[in-house]
Amino acid sequence: MKIFHGVLRSGNFGTTRLEAFSDGVFAIVITLLILEVRMPSLHALAAPGADLSAELWKSLLELGPKILSYILSFAYVSIYWVNHHQLFHIIQRSDRGLFWCNSLFLMLLAFIPFPTALLGEYSHEYVAVIFYGVAMMLTAMSFLLMKWYAVDIGRLVKPHIEADILRKSVLKVWAGPVLYMLAIAVSFMSTTAAIMIYWIIPVIYFFPTKLEHDEAEAKR
Amino acid sequence: MKIFHGVLRSGNFGTTRLEAFSDGVFAIVITLLILEVRMPSLHALAAPGADLSAELWKSLLELGPKILSYILSFAYVSIYWVNHHQLFHIIQRSDRGLFWCNSLFLMLLAFIPFPTALLGEYSHEYVAVIFYGVAMMLTAMSFLLMKWYAVDIGRLVKPHIEADILRKSVLKVWAGPVLYMLAIAVSFMSTTAAIMIYWIIPVIYFFPTKLEHDEAEAKR
Amino acid sequence: MKIFHGVLRSGNFGTTRLEAFSDGVFAIVITLLILEVRMPSLHALAAPGADLSAELWKSLLELGPKILSYILSFAYVSIYWVNHHQLFHIIQRSDRGLFWCNSLFLMLLAFIPFPTALLGEYSHEYVAVIFYGVAMMLTAMSFLLMKWYAVDIGRLVKPHIEADILRKSVLKVWAGPVLYMLAIAVSFMSTTAAIMIYWIIPVIYFFPTKLEHDEAEAKR
């Protein structure tokens, strides 16, 4: 118990550098996601010497499914950024435990470009669809872990935030993992249905929680 | 209407992290733009074993058109950075709506290295020239959307900014999309003429708006 | 002596930009570490045309050892970030000397993705295992140098920090280099044993020093 305290609860800083560091990782991940789109097509173009205009059109049209899978991942990363932002808005101080939770989350976030590229290239293969779902589920669960640590274990949030509203906010996070598991199960039958579930998830998180809504109301 | 309010208008933060995150994306995009220039030439150099000095000169000279297209995109990204900076200078608070507008803009900004590379390699192909124009037009329109949201929908700007001057500033943003459409139409006849229009656009945005000018005067 | 003073001790700034710059490098290094995992597998997949699902599973399973070596390096970089954060928490001002120490540390930190990739691909080759150990030892020693400069040479730390506790903290840093040297010696006999030592090191640094613990206690 004392060791646990020493490892996680020591350190007592503001959250400025933790946020700046996370923003750096977010910015790089989001930029690398989109950059991936172009590489295969440019390599393909280098090979043939025939009708260049027609080849270019064809290559650009073939990017379609890839661009879709990148927009999807971009939506996920953007929503994580908003939620990360809002979580740290109510966190008033940080300790080692929060840092390790954040690090685990960033490690999984930084991994997203790989399953995204795989889904973009093999969207009809259930292996790629499941891999995407597992990666996204782990990321969602690491974010949930960080939220849970900050609120219930570390008691790092501002005291005036009502525990009741926070619990609702924590509950919402579970919607993600459950839907990911559903999508993984569905992907054995239909990869298209699974991908549709992946598109529904960011739509759910697009809507703010009651806590966020009330805060906005209170401040007008 | 209530849902619209909940989705967009909730959240009430300062703009510090939004700016830091955007700066991160800007910095990465601008660095990756230039980095692209070198890759093809270095690969080409690895193959032959003949007169190395002559080969090196030739490879460096062949970079010419590519460097031009990167300077062009660098100018665009730089100008967006200044305008982004100036927009957030008059914005006093942020909400979810502003974040989504900013995210859409960053998604398109992060895409710029791809059309830039395409234009650098196929500057005489109308497909590449049109693709560049469409990508740039979408980026410009997403910036316009953010400006319009911040000023007219979100009312996030400082109250002392005169609506009248702001409208002029919004008008100026339209010059971009119109010129992009002109360039796209022209590119079917002459890719050189279209590229010349692309070079004119950053020159226009290089000049500050009346609002910016007046602010500078007021502060001397 | 005067030259030494001019080169190292001149300049007298806050540490804000030094921290922001370091955070940028940390964020990029940590993102690039994970990104490396996917490249080889995607290239391998492009070649065959046989049973795609089976090929995908095989490729993903083969990533296993690589993912392990990246988690290891991620742990190292994360721990450096925490320690860097905590060091600058007690540093109250910076000079040129601190900057050069920090630069040397960042140069070695930025190098980490290379030995990590090498270890992931050749984990049974003692050459790769030694190379990883040497790179990690140099990084640890450059961090030690910075800590020593800040505390003993530059006297840049806050005066109320007790020298005695600081010395303990400096001592702890030595545990790293010694264990790296042990691992390097061991790797000639068993690469597995050497890699196990590499996994023990982050565990040691996971636990906070007495200084950090006392500070946390004092602030409750």
Added chain:
Amino acid sequence: MKIFHGVLRSGNFGTTRLEAFSDGVFAIVITLLILEVRMPSLHALAAPGADLSAELWKSLLELGPKILSYILSFAYVSIYWVNHHQLFHIIQRSDRGLFWCNSLFLMLLAFIPFPTALLGEYSHEYVAVIFYGVAMMLTAMSFLLMKWYAVDIGRLVKPHIEADILRKSVLKVWAGPVLYMLAIAVSFMSTTAAIMIYWIIPVIYFFPTKLEHDEAEAKR
């Protein structure tokens, strides 16, 4: 004259975001510099299947000249960072002109990894040696331009900084371009001699100017 004023002198901001943006570019450039070292060797290793340990040693030893050229460029970029930091330490506000100067400087800074890679691979080719010198000279001159703009044109520096000391600082900047030109001239005869001049330049800039020294003295 009025147009000149409108284009350059309008805008009146703090320098916070300009510094953050520049730090982002610096961090990315410095990380990418080092990352380049590993690529060729890893590709080379994939081909042969013979004595792996011996191949690995050979590949790592062959990296030697490349690592040298990266340390050189790392020193340059680090010194630019310190000087950029110190310049913005005495600048109290920014305008559009300063931004454009800074942008031009960053554009050339972001280009550095390309000539560095070229010098690392073809250190005995005068073409690569000259190309490195020209790129470095242009970067140095763009930094000089920014310094000159901030001090003499924009009058953006703090008023208590003595003009006389500043001029000395501006003079020092010229040492770089002159030495680059000398190195370029020398490289036709001896590439080794030219590279030695490239190593002397960062040593000169390693020493702080009188202004920096006096400031440090004043603050003790």
